[in-house]
Amino acid sequence: MQTEQSDAVITPFAPAAGYSEELLQQLASRQKSRKKWLLVQPVSNTSMMVDSGTVSMPLNLIMVATIVGKLFDVAFIDERLGESVPEDLSGFDVIAITSRTLNAKKAYQIGDAALKQGKTVILGGVHPTMLHDEASGHCTSVVYGEIESIWTELATDVLNGRMQPVYRAKTLKPMGDMQRPDFSYALNSRNAKKYSSLIPILATKGCPVGCNFCTTPTIYGKNYRYRELDLVLEEMRYHQERLGKQKINFSFMDDNISFRPKYFMTLLEEMAKLGVHWNANISMNFLDKPEVAELAGRSGCDLLSIGFESLNPETLKSVQKGSNRLGSYEKVVSNLHQNGIAIQGYFMFGFDNDTEESFQLTYDFIMKNRIEFPVFSLVTPFPGTPYFDEMKSRVRHFDWDKYDTYHYMFEPSRMSGEKLLENFVKLQKEVYKGRSIMQRMKGKPLNWVWFVNYMMHRFTKKLSPEYYY
Secondary structure: OOOOOOOOOOOOOOOOOOOOOOHHHHHHOOOOOOOEEEEOOOOOOOOOOOOOEEEEEOOOHHHHHHOOOOOEEEEEEEEOOOOOOOOOOOOOOEEEEEOOOHHHHHHHHHHHHHHHOEEEEEEHHHHHHHHHHHHHHHHHHHEEOOOOOHHHEEEEHHHHHHOOOEEEOOOOOOHHHHHOOOOHHOOOOOHHHHEEOOOOOOOOOOOOOOOOOOOHHHHHHHOOOOOOOOHHHHHHHHHHHHHHOOOOOOEEEOOOOOOOHHHHHHHHHHHHOOOOOOEEOOOOOOOOOOOHHHHHHEEEEEEEEEEOOOOOOOHHHOOOOOOOOHHHHHHHHHHHHHHOEEEEEEEEOOOOOOOHHHHHHHHHHHHHHHOOOEEEEEEOOOOOHHHHHHHHHHHOOOOHHHOOOOOOOOOOOOHHHHHHHHHHHHHHHHHOOOOHHHHHHHOOOOHHEEEEHHHHHHHOOOOOOOHHH
């Protein structure tokens, strides 16, 4: 089953001048012994429940390990599992660390320690891409964006021992060339039982919508790429065979899996034949069509994560969330619920247009529409985004540990910071009190969503405005 490639990507992909796959293979074959890489997923230092309990398998780092492992030896450490980076790094040649903003300080600490021991240190991930000048002070090289599109150059330079400060692709590699991730790198950990049973999978990359608070356009531009359907389905069958059962639970890591409706609908039709279960982040721009929700339910969808963001049309306009139309919110929810699909709904507070009424409107919407898993966050201008540039002069601090969407970043125009946090705490307590949970979840399947609500009930009872400073 073939699908046309996105015309937003220049193909065929070619490495930068002076590099080639042939040269790389020649250099690799001359290694007397394979260089050893240590890949690190740092834990975050945030005070909130970000890296506690069960955590998702780090698909991006697994994909890096899969690529690196073709030419080099690989060790894999996920600090979220309770593992730690050894103080003595003499057994490694390259230390490669992935980083988001909320664990950037920890990533920098690891990088600094490795540099002191004379190691080649590579930093990649969202934060080093967004702030590569800052990240460069803690490593040998920064990978800007995805490693797949600069791998030939990076690996060649590692073998030659001559590294560049930044590796950034002129064009992005077609996803059809993406290798199937080798999950053994993560699953061989002695603490692998702490990983969620959901298997992460990737069908597309990018999101052309361009919300001004989102990091995706900086990493991928406004390209939208996708794997051929056969490759996605083959990967699903591989996991069914590996685990010896049909009902596998997949979690799509795509930024916007539904942006190309024809591709998305065809994928769902084929998934319906496999008997799998799945969840995904999704834009609501065409979920108001009943046939989409019907097919999603039939294909095994258990939950969709939707960024409602706000019930204020002026706020949606200000952040360029064009895919959200307030008039269709209730229709979208109804369509999904009629097909047995639960909703993880994201709501943000602290925009300049927010007032105390914003919290009541959100509460009413959640309770009326029985949103199963509401997630509340405070507006966080992430470095490198247009929103960060706009708000930088008003941001209270640049402590990256607190850039977790759960800390107070700036005072909105129409409300004091104290009132913002007071109402933010009150809303969470009201939505997750026992009576509210029963009202939202009555008659719904007794599954992990009930358990999440119970955990949130316990968590929100302890909250106070001081948590968010």
